[in-house]
Amino acid sequence: MSNTIGSRFKLTTYGESHGLAVGGIIDGCPSNLSIDFEAVRADLARRRQGAARQEEDAVEWLSGIKDGITLGTPIAFSIKNKDTHPEDYEALKDCYRPGHGDYTWQQKFGIRDHRGGGRASARETVARVVAGAVAKQVIAPVEIHAEVAELGPEAEGDTRGGIVSCRISGLPAGVGDPVFGKLNARLAHAMMCIPSAIGFEMGSGFAAARMKGSEYVDRWIGERLKVKGERYADATGTSPLTSTNHCGGVQGGISNGMPVEFRVAFHPVVTLPGEVECLTESGELRMVTVGGRHDRCHVLRTPVIVEAMAALVLADFLV
């Protein structure tokens, strides 16, 4: 039921891994924005790098844009699934892989598309990357940069997790809502919506829990320009506000003009090579060689998804 994120700049996605198409509707995109389609393609290429599945990811723009300019109406887009091998998944029709959402989706819906993980597949994130690339253009000149900060151990034939760090620069002070709409909480939600995300921390994060208060507190820098009364102070970045940034640029749920910094932990993909023990519908265990194509180190593909999710959150605040 929750296929929509955002309340002002909203993305609703659709599509199963081996269905006809994956796509979405962006509602709330400002009008008169000139869309840079090349930037969209570049982000899609980053998401594809090293992928086992070969998809062209050609985006069909169905509405909301005329002559490259947004109309202020819903932007619908569609990406056909072309490189599908449904036959690879025949063995999974009546059993559940360990670690996957096969079992839980079946419990919730009483039905599932077993081919390639159906809607639980990370294939769905292609729609987020498209929308995220649009959102980045909406929030410019705010910039988002994510990168792999750490990779899990390399082991022969095994899959690897890792940690992605993200830095948002150019964001003015005053962005975020108090109480239940905190910028950090909205980012945490967005990041944990990425398949295989298992941890989130702002600034110094878990390490901050082990600091003394006097170590943790970010101190004001004196030569900061006079604080002006405007709603959103300018974040030129020429002089930082605080000497450290343990809080990650957010105080009381609202940005303070420093870079917003956070990290996302990803567990290794749970599709292991070779035979795995699956749970059948009748409650027995069965050894199955899972087909399909699966990444060994999917973390390398996630920074652009992290950026997309961050852009969606920010666009929702900034439009």
Next chain:
Amino acid sequence: MSNTIGSRFKLTTYGESHGLAVGGIIDGCPSNLSIDFEAVRADLARRRQGAARQEEDAVEWLSGIKDGITLGTPIAFSIKNKDTHPEDYEALKDCYRPGHGDYTWQQKFGIRDHRGGGRASARETVARVVAGAVAKQVIAPVEIHAEVAELGPEAEGDTRGGIVSCRISGLPAGVGDPVFGKLNARLAHAMMCIPSAIGFEMGSGFAAARMKGSEYVDRWIGERLKVKGERYADATGTSPLTSTNHCGGVQGGISNGMPVEFRVAFHPVVTLPGEVECLTESGELRMVTVGGRHDRCHVLRTPVIVEAMAALVLADFLV
């Protein structure tokens, strides 16, 4: 603007630290539920333990309950702020403490109630604990237990952070929504809405990022009872579903019937004893002795808040 959490079981809170009252409206509570007011008082007492500020926390129930039974209409409640010392905060009228939301709220709203942190104060969480205590009764027999797992270093006169772990037991499989409504993502959001929360992880969390895939994957246990077709399978707990619980009981965003386990990192409170350097409205630094009463180790008071937020999330899924 975002003072509401939930879409089916909804809590909207209000109130400033030194205003007349703090409280909320619960909308969507099922009718014909007999409210255990003693349980509400017990949770409020847990939140008060070791608090510097002495509040009686007497809850006035304004609507939605008749003769102790819920009517299905909004439950409004109010808690008067009694132990307020607004004069302690005079020095903060025109300057911003380091680490607090003083500066960011001023940037966003162009005004703030400087007394005791205004609405950014953790005083607001008293309303969450009241609503959380109601939510716990709504989701029974599901049980939530949070406790301090780790405390930051004790240092003379300094403040301490820490880590709280939480375990939800009795939750059936099938709870959670895919994509942007994942149970883990909703929990992450809720936890990061707690003042001073700075990190969140499900199950093995950040440690999972450093595991090999073959270590991480939670394996099926064979003797599990036959999986039945019902929407929500029974989570009797008599026999676990998997041999490990690295994922924290959620797969593909949906509960699998194992205990849901997560941890929340809290940074030390940023109100340091003694003189601190504040930023004035005119952009200068000024040494200020911050008055008011502040906890040295607030983490001890947070488990009941963690439980309340988890209960609100679950009630929203289960009603």
Next chain:
Amino acid sequence: MSNTIGSRFKLTTYGESHGLAVGGIIDGCPSNLSIDFEAVRADLARRRQGAARQEEDAVEWLSGIKDGITLGTPIAFSIKNKDTHPEDYEALKDCYRPGHGDYTWQQKFGIRDHRGGGRASARETVARVVAGAVAKQVIAPVEIHAEVAELGPEAEGDTRGGIVSCRISGLPAGVGDPVFGKLNARLAHAMMCIPSAIGFEMGSGFAAARMKGSEYVDRWIGERLKVKGERYADATGTSPLTSTNHCGGVQGGISNGMPVEFRVAFHPVVTLPGEVECLTESGELRMVTVGGRHDRCHVLRTPVIVEAMAALVLADFLV
């Protein structure tokens, strides 16, 4: 469950007719607005005029306002129910009056507060009038004026319905959202939420269905000032845009700068004097003399409620 109206300027109301209090939370009110409490009292007095029940309607402002200025945080308010006569309703404990919501609420919730209609009572509208009076200040200089356009037949001892007309002036062009957020549709929703509202029409309304197209179409007036490119053109009203206003100032769901005009039909109140035949819980009919105090011509009290609902809709678009 639907005790909230609005998505940006939001009002959530609470309270039963004979409970402790009726009130609400306004979320999304801009900060730094100076509240005119006298205007709130004046609107409450309009709502009280000719009322059978005598209430003082003293508003307790619990949060969100400091020294008369809004903080941008939730504005909670409470009005104690003082003139309650619960004993008048004893006879209704186990039976349903004709025409009322007694039966339907019981069917939905399995419980109801039978005293004075409980939450279905028009007593709840006092909270809307308070919030509406605040909303009017938010949308100034846009002005809303409603009045009784027509009263139903006067009959000895009977109750009367009527029609209220409303005119919004000073609203610029460009307000409203297409498709499902049309200004006219949002107004229709808001008006039909008023107890006893049974019809709504924009501009010429039902009469327009009987016009020929060439009669109906509102024609441009030539001397209109050059249309400027701004998002919201100025609606000075010095020169009208069209020669007629059959559409009621809204085209394609969006205001055109002409006055917004609509009418709301109210049926007579369904509490008839004397004995009425009620349906008992066991499905029999029983003659009951319904106690309580009820207006014979409640329509006279509705214009300020119509204005309040219109103000809430507009504030939601304009903040």
Next chain:
Amino acid sequence: MSNTIGSRFKLTTYGESHGLAVGGIIDGCPSNLSIDFEAVRADLARRRQGAARQEEDAVEWLSGIKDGITLGTPIAFSIKNKDTHPEDYEALKDCYRPGHGDYTWQQKFGIRDHRGGGRASARETVARVVAGAVAKQVIAPVEIHAEVAELGPEAEGDTRGGIVSCRISGLPAGVGDPVFGKLNARLAHAMMCIPSAIGFEMGSGFAAARMKGSEYVDRWIGERLKVKGERYADATGTSPLTSTNHCGGVQGGISNGMPVEFRVAFHPVVTLPGEVECLTESGELRMVTVGGRHDRCHVLRTPVIVEAMAALVLADFLV
């Protein structure tokens, strides 16, 4: 921004009249529902009858359905616009037709797709009819029947308005939410979202405003079966609940088990044949012969749209 209707069974539509496609996403459709595609085609045919524009309305189902069965995931669908004549609208590039949304959309968005009304075109309703046809299957055995009750005067070469009546039968008591979620208010909103709708009334509607209370009140019928305690009483219809149905089957915002009856007034279409006086962007008047194909009596095509909107509202309550 408001291209979504519903909160549990949600429809988001997209598409411009002369863009590539019109379509939507249905989110919240229950899983395991077998879709009757023939019923969808039949409703589309009803919408097409007598249409000036010739569209095949072939629906491409992109997701959410596998082997004809719903998966519980978003159902995306797309209908290509084939019979487009953009050249017919060249004259409207820089001027606004009277009565249309041309001017207001330009004021709001600063841009518009002038071809065939762009997104303001009734072409968009094709997506609603598709989703409505699905919604009807979700709410079965509840039945919705709308028909033209009255047509405006026939005049040579002129356009005609009219009134459509709608009756929902089989709806149990207890459907609807109090206060701001009233079934009648939600229906009013949905109906007023249909292009050219200008009035709405429940039951006796505006006529009820002119009745005496003793005439208006719907009286209980004695032989009604014992009211059972269930949440939704059975609406067998074998014996009516009340002797009249002036209220239109809704009391206190909640259905009472009687047929839900309402009427919608439509004004004549505002595209008149021949030359019309348009407002240019520079604020002058210009005689323009408007091209494109336009219905003279569009009311004949609206009953299926009224049914679709009613079905969407009901599905949102019933899922």
